[in-house]
Amino acid sequence: MGKEKVQRVRPQLLKGFRDYSPSEQIAREAMLGKVRSAVELMGFLPLQTASLEFAETLLGPHYSSDSLAELFGFTGPDDINMALRYEFTVSLARYVASQPDLALPFRRYQYGNVWRVDKPGPGRFREFMQFDIDIVGTQNLLADAEIIAAMVTIFEHLGVRRFAVRYSSRKLLNGVVEWAGIAPERGPEVMRVIDKLEKQGKDAVLLELGPGREDKSGDKIPGLNLGRTEIAKLEEFLTLAGTQDSDPLAHAQALVGKVEAARVGIEELREIERHLRGMSIEPSEARIDLTIVRGLGYYTGAVFETTLLDLPEFGSVFSGGRYDNLVERFINKPCPGVGSSIGIDRLLAALIELKAVELTTSTSQVIVTTMDRERIGDYLNILHELRQVGIRAEIYSGDTRNLTKQIKYADKVGIPFAVIAGSDEFEAGRVTVKNLVAGRVKGSETADRETWLAAEGIQETIPRSQLIQYLRSRLG
Amino acid sequence: MGKEKVQRVRPQLLKGFRDYSPSEQIAREAMLGKVRSAVELMGFLPLQTASLEFAETLLGPHYSSDSLAELFGFTGPDDINMALRYEFTVSLARYVASQPDLALPFRRYQYGNVWRVDKPGPGRFREFMQFDIDIVGTQNLLADAEIIAAMVTIFEHLGVRRFAVRYSSRKLLNGVVEWAGIAPERGPEVMRVIDKLEKQGKDAVLLELGPGREDKSGDKIPGLNLGRTEIAKLEEFLTLAGTQDSDPLAHAQALVGKVEAARVGIEELREIERHLRGMSIEPSEARIDLTIVRGLGYYTGAVFETTLLDLPEFGSVFSGGRYDNLVERFINKPCPGVGSSIGIDRLLAALIELKAVELTTSTSQVIVTTMDRERIGDYLNILHELRQVGIRAEIYSGDTRNLTKQIKYADKVGIPFAVIAGSDEFEAGRVTVKNLVAGRVKGSETADRETWLAAEGIQETIPRSQLIQYLRSRLG
Numbered sequence: 001m002g003k004e005k006v007q008r009v010r011p012q013l014l015k016g017f018r019d020y021s022p023s024e025q026i027a028r029e030a031m032l033g034k035v036r037s038a039v040e041l042m043g044f045l046p047l048q049t050a051s052l053e054f055a056e057t058l059l060g061p062h063y064s065s066d067s068l069a070e071l072f073g074f075t076g077p078d079d080i081n082m083a084l085r086y087e088f089t090v091s092l093a094r095y096v097a098s099q100p101d102l103a104l105p106f107r108r109y110q111y112g113n114v115w116r117v118d119k120p121g122p123g124r125f126r127e128f129m130q131f132d133i134d135i136v137g138t139q140n141l142l143a144d145a146e147i148i149a150a151m152v153t154i155f156e157h158l159g160v161r162r163f164a165v166r167y168s169s170r171k172l173l174n175g176v177v178e179w180a181g182i183a184p185e186r187g188p189e190v191m192r193v194i195d196k197l198e199k200q201g202k203d204a205v206l207l208e209l210g211p212g213r214e215d216k217s218g219d220k221i222p223g224l225n226l227g228r229t230e231i232a233k234l235e236e237f238l239t240l241a242g243t244q245d246s247d248p249l250a251h252a253q254a255l256v257g258k259v260e261a262a263r264v265g266i267e268e269l270r271e272i273e274r275h276l277r278g279m280s281i282e283p284s285e286a287r288i289d290l291t292i293v294r295g296l297g298y299y300t301g302a303v304f305e306t307t308l309l310d311l312p313e314f315g316s317v318f319s320g321g322r323y324d325n326l327v328e329r330f331i332n333k334p335c336p337g338v339g340s341s342i343g344i345d346r347l348l349a350a351l352i353e354l355k356a357v358e359l360t361t362s363t364s365q366v367i368v369t370t371m372d373r374e375r376i377g378d379y380l381n382i383l384h385e386l387r388q389v390g391i392r393a394e395i396y397s398g399d400t401r402n403l404t405k406q407i408k409y410a411d412k413v414g415i416p417f418a419v420i421a422g423s424d425e426f427e428a429g430r431v432t433v434k435n436l437v438a439g440r441v442k443g444s445e446t447a448d449r450e451t452w453l454a455a456e457g458i459q460e461t462i463p464r465s466q467l468i469q470y471l472r473s474r475l476g
Numbered sequence: 477m478g479k480e481k482v483q484r485v486r487p488q489l490l491k492g493f494r495d496y497s498p499s500e501q502i503a504r505e506a507m508l509g510k511v512r513s514a515v516e517l518m519g520f521l522p523l524q525t526a527s528l529e530f531a532e533t534l535l536g537p538h539y540s541s542d543s544l545a546e547l548f549g550f551t552g553p554d555d556i557n558m559a560l561r562y563e564f565t566v567s568l569a570r571y572v573a574s575q576p577d578l579a580l581p582f583r584r585y586q587y588g589n590v591w592r593v594d595k596p597g598p599g600r601f602r603e604f605m606q607f608d609i610d611i612v613g614t615q616n617l618l619a620d621a622e623i624i625a626a627m628v629t630i631f632e633h634l635g636v637r638r639f640a641v642r643y644s645s646r647k648l649l650n651g652v653v654e655w656a657g658i659a660p661e662r663g664p665e666v667m668r669v670i671d672k673l674e675k676q677g678k679d680a681v682l683l684e685l686g687p688g689r690e691d692k693s694g695d696k697i698p699g700l701n702l703g704r705t706e707i708a709k710l711e712e713f714l715t716l717a718g719t720q721d722s723d724p725l726a727h728a729q730a731l732v733g734k735v736e737a738a739r740v741g742i743e744e745l746r747e748i749e750r751h752l753r754g755m756s757i758e759p760s761e762a763r764i765d766l767t768i769v770r771g772l773g774y775y776t777g778a779v780f781e782t783t784l785l786d787l788p789e790f791g792s793v794f795s796g797g798r799y800d801n802l803v804e805r806f807i808n809k810p811c812p813g814v815g816s817s818i819g820i821d822r823l824l825a826a827l828i829e830l831k832a833v834e835l836t837t838s839t840s841q842v843i844v845t846t847m848d849r850e851r852i853g854d855y856l857n858i859l860h861e862l863r864q865v866g867i868r869a870e871i872y873s874g875d876t877r878n879l880t881k882q883i884k885y886a887d888k889v890g891i892p893f894a895v896i897a898g899s900d901e902f903e904a905g906r907v908t909v910k911n912l913v914a915g916r917v918k919g920s921e922t923a924d925r926e927t928w929l930a931a932e933g934i935q936e937t938i939p940r941s942q943l944i945q946y947l948r949s950r951l952g
Contacts, residue, residue: 007537011573011806013526014558019571022521022584029512029522036505041863043840043870043891045498046505050489051527051589051603052548061483072528074550077593082490095495097487103888105874108498113527117553127527135873142852142873153863278856330487364519376618380754387517387629394519397611397618398581412579415519 016118016126023361023414024348028129031158031348031357032111035131038157042150044109044133049091051113055081058090060329072115072126084115088132089339090329096136097330104137105337107146111344123349134339136326141268144302144322144338145275151306151318151340152285159356160308166289167304169269170321172252173293175262179255180233182226188297189224190234195295197238199315206235241290246283248290272302300324302338314350318342361414365475366393368419369410371403378426382419382467389468391475411436417471425461432461433470492594492602499837499890500824504605507634507824507833508587511607514633518626520585520609525567527589531557534566536805548591548602560591564608565815566805572612573806580613581813583622587820599825610815612802617744620778620798620814621751627782627794627816628761635832636784642765643780645745646797648728649769651738655731656709658702664773665700666710671771673714675791682711717766722759724766748778776800778814790826794818837890841951842869844895845886847879854902858895858943865944867951887912893947901937908937909946 013019020028036046055068068074073083085091088110096102111131120126133150135143148165155163170191177187193208207213209231212223226234240251249266256262269288276286294303301322308314320340327335351357368383370376379395386393394415396406403420410418420432438458462470489495496504512522531544544550549559561567564586572578587607596602609626611619624641631639646667653663669684683689685707688699702710716727725742732738745764752762770779777798784790796816803811827833844859846852855871862869870891872882879896886894896908914934938946 006804006808008807009530009532009537009805011533011570011803012530013570014528014530014552014556015554017526017528019526019567020522020524022523025522025524028524040839041866041868043838043843043868045837045839045889046496046501047498048496048501048504050493050495052490052493052591054485054488054490056485057487061485069553072552074552076490076548076550077545078491080490091495094487094489103885105885107870107873115528138874140873140875142846142871146871146873275852275856278853279860327487328482329485331484332482361521362519363516363521367519370618376751377754380751384755390517392517392519394583395618395622397583397616397622398614399616409579409581413521 014126016120016124018125018127022363023359026360026363027352027357028344028348031351032131032344034157035154035342035344036109036111038154039109039133039150042107042146042153044107044150047092047095047108047110048112049085049088049095049110051084052076052082053085053091053094055083057094057329058083058085070117072117086114086116087341088112088114088130089134089326092132092134092136093326093328093335094330096335097327102137104335105135105140105143106137107133107135109133123346125345129344131342131344132339133341134337136337136339137335139336141271141302142275144268144272145279147320147338147340148272148276148286148302148304149279149281151304152281154318154342155306158351160351160354162309163285163306164309165286165304165306165318166292167269167272167286167302168288168290168292169265169302170294170299171268171301172256172262172265172290175256175259175265176234176237178261179259180230180237182230186224186226190226191293191297192295193224194234194238194291195293197242197291197293202235202238202242205238206231209234238291248288252290268301294319294321296321298323300336304340308350308354311350311353314346314353317347317350362416364392364394364413364415366391366417366419366471367406367410367413367415368393368395369403369406370396371401371406371420372422373401375421375423375426378421382421382431385468386471389472391468391471407434407436417474419467421464426464429464430461431464431467432459433467434459435474490602492596492600494601494603498839499835502836502839503828503833504820504824507827508607508820510633511630511818511820512585512587514630515585515609515626518583518622518629520583520626523568523571523584523586524588525561525564525571525586527560528552528558529561529567529570531559533570533805534559534561546593548593562590562592563817564588564590564606565610565802568608568610568612569802569804569811570806572811573803578613580811581611581616581619582613583609583611585609599822601821605820607818607820608815609817610813612813612815613811615812617747617778618751620744620748621755623796623814623816624748624752624762624778624780625755625757627780628757630794630818631782634827636827636830638785639761639782640785641762641780641782641794642768643745643748643762643778644764644766644768645741645778646770646775647744647777648732648738648741648766651732651735651741652710652713654737655735656706656713658706662700662702666702667769667773668771669700670710670714670767671769673718673767673769678711678714678718681714682707685710714767724764728766744777770795770797772797774799776812780816784826784830787826787829790822790829793823793826838892840868840870840889840891842867842893842895842947843882843886843889843891844869844871845879845882846872847877847882847896848898849877851897851899851902854897858897858907861944862947865948867944867947883910883912893950895943897940902940905940906937907940907943908935909943910935911950 071083071086076082113127114130115127151165197205208223209226210223213221292305299321303321305316306318322338324336325334326337368379370379383395416437418434435458547559547562552558589603590606591603627641673681684699685702686699689697768781775797779797781792782794798814800812801810802813844855846855859871892913894910911934
């Protein structure tokens with residue numbers, strides 16, 4: 001065995017994948033902790049399902065190999081086709097279908113990574129974290145109200161005040177489609193077009209309902225080729241829906257209330273609204289907005305979206321709706337439900353933008369420096385004492401005794417305080433505490449360095465016995 | 477489009493995969509929270525790396541398709557060979573290699589799922605959660621002591637007292653191999669055999685060092701065919717190592733101290749021991765045990781294992797060691813480090829066995845029942861009030877008005893208290909609180925049901941205004 005030249009591997013990530021550095025991960029965990037405590041306050045139960053599933057669980061019995069490839073799907077052990085989950089709903093359905101004794105309604109939350117072979121781009125990843133809440137096994141509109149309330153509560157826990165949850169009803173929208181004289185099976189296409197209202201504007205939507213249009217790059221977007229009267233009626237509804245009004249339902253009632261589906265939708269929205277008022281949720285937090293549609297085909301009742309008023313460009317950070325039969329793919333038994341989903345990474349990016357999260361790079365609040373190897377025992381005593389009272393602390397454990405380099409390390413990590421002591425200090429029963437944050441902010445120094453440092457609170461030598469008290473008062 | 481018979485999918489999990497039900501997930505999150513706060517108290521920084529990696533990142537440049545298949549590996553988008561991570565160390569190395577500005581030593585922790593195509597069995601899964609701590613970029617033995625201290629601190633935070641961290645040194649063991657007259661390149665095989673000491677006993681180990689042996693099922697386990705003198709020397713060391721003694725290093729010094737590697741190993745162990753004493757960690761918590769080897773080839777310094785004294789059959793729940801060059805696969809630059817790894821799911825199983833975790837099935841502490849549809853507003857007021865003061869609460873949001881069924885739901889979920897009220901109560905300004913836990917434990921009832929229920933604290937009707945106070949005092 002001669003010595004061979006080692007062949008190296010490039011330290012790179014797959015396209016669309018990322019690492020979370022400590023500072024990102026600290027912020028993410030803090031945010032996640034608040035979201036979790038908000039939904040647990042409301043009695044949601046954590047569920048964690050497997051990351052890999054049978055291909056037919058995720059895609060149904062008749063999937064194509066193309067659709068499998070969109071999911072990080074592959075043929076795994078025992079020649080079984082499997083794929084990484086791309087969302088949680090199917091796994092929830094599988095879980096519910098396999099637990100005949102589960103108490104219903106099942107109020108569950110799940111968070112974790114999901115994987116999709118989307119085209120990666122800025123802010124678009126192939127692995128990202130999602131957080132879902134659902135209440136399954138009930139038609140009671142209290143559940144719809146609870147899901148909306150959960151979205152409000154989460155924002156409250158996150159300290160975000162300027163947001164708006166807006167909701168409407170697919171039943172009302174189906175009624176509008178009927179009222180416009182459009183065949184019910186065309187409903188989903190119509191919804192998908194109307195869903196573009198906020199992003200593309202009314203003119204674009206009307207063109208797509210009719211002959212189609214060209215997008216900015218000149219590409220042709222095909223239209224639904226609806227008739228003139230049909231489009232006129234939809235336009236009438238959209239005009240009404242877009243009007244800022246304290247009671248949009250009264251207008252909707254006047255316009256389409258004679259259609260049974262619309263009437264039921266309007267009644268349900270009134271009930272959800274009453275429930276929200278009962279929970280002291282104001283229209284400024286959650287209000288009916290009849291322009292809300294949600295593009296996906298499977299919603300059958302309430303639909304909702306949530307926008308950050310100061311970051312409308314982020315779109316809906318939290319959205320969902322009511323669906324009819326969760327477990328249909330697995331068992332022949334009705335199981336209606338309602339749920340909502342947050343893109344955790346997008347929400348985090350938004351909170352960082354809003355400065356609603358504190359960005360820290362360090363978990364340690366204090367570093368105990370170790371310039372004198374003979375005094376390691378004393379340094380370790382200090383370390384132990386700090387940790388015993390709950391002060392997050394580390395001892396410098398790198399390979400240099402050079403104090404300047406040790407401080408440079410602490411500074412780079414972002415540790416706010418350094419404890420410094422040599423034999424002289426220990427013998428005099430004293431230690432020096434350096435405030436690295438203050439030292440970083442205030443650059444200039446006067447002639448009498450020591451006095452200036454102490455006066456500015458940057459560096460002080462104090463009795464060893466007062467160390468804990470001194471740090472505690474400064475760490476708050 | 478005629479109506480077709482829906483073809484169902486069996487709601488099943490892939491072999492070796494599992495879901496975590498709410499009660500399991502509540503316990504797991506609680507445990508994880510304690511482990512995380514323990515390591516953050518020690519200044520470890522969270523890192524989260526991608527779940528999927530290039531195949532050559534995980535396996536090196538010359539991997540075989542067989543080794544890829546052992547990792548849930550596959551050819552993904554853009555015809556790239558990729559795999560789910562099977563541990564965190566390689567990803568840590570990739571991260572460190574790609575961050576030339578990273579502050580070293582880097583004290584990082586990472587937890588999350590890892591995937592391995594092992595043969596599934598009881599307690600053995602193909603997806604499981606691991607928790608790693610490492611300090612990389614340093615040769616300072618303070619780092620080794622910190623990793624051992626982290627293991628002790630984690631158990632303290634988990635409320636587990638009866639554990640033993642035991643550690644030894646690969647340098648000392650290499651010295652023993654040299655002293656026994658065995659060629660150094662045979663060291664790793666020798667370590668792998670000696671590692672079986674605790675599980676298989678000394679006789680089995682001696683046979684495997686020599687001609688080999690038969691295992692219980694009669695299968696032949698090949699031996700290393702070492703010479704008689706070599707084996708005799710190893711036996712002499714193992715006898716010494718197995719002796720319960722307050723200072724095993726003194727005996728080791730006498731036996732093999734003249735071999736340079738052994739001498740250095742002994743000195744390093746003494747230094748680590750001194751550091752631990754400096755942190756007030758007692759030998760009852762972490763002690764030198766020269767029988768500890770760790771089977772893996774890549775350790776080069778300290779090695780450690782952790783056993784639960786009341787559950788020795790669980791084996792080591794937390795183990796690791798020092799390694800020489802983490803980033804070797806990626807860049808030509810030395811980066812030594814030391815780390816340790818916990819199998820979170822195995823540890824959780826152990827804690828459940830030890831009754832060191834509380835098993836709850838519910839996040840809600842209170843359910844507000846809804847027997848009177850006219851009073852939904854009043855029920856929601858109560859719900860809101862409970863949540864405002866931080867009492868975890870839900871409103872019954874299923875499809876029945878039947879109170880007995882609502883209570884049955886609450887009982888099944890495990891919610892301890894139910895608030896019950898109808899119009900009569902509301903008009904009298906009163907509500908009823910039912911203690912479902914007490915009601916479950918105490919089965920019998922006397923003739924005067926009301927009095928008995930109140931006396932036993934199972935059901936009481938109280939003024940509505942005292943509800944929060946009443947529940948708070950009972951929820952503790």
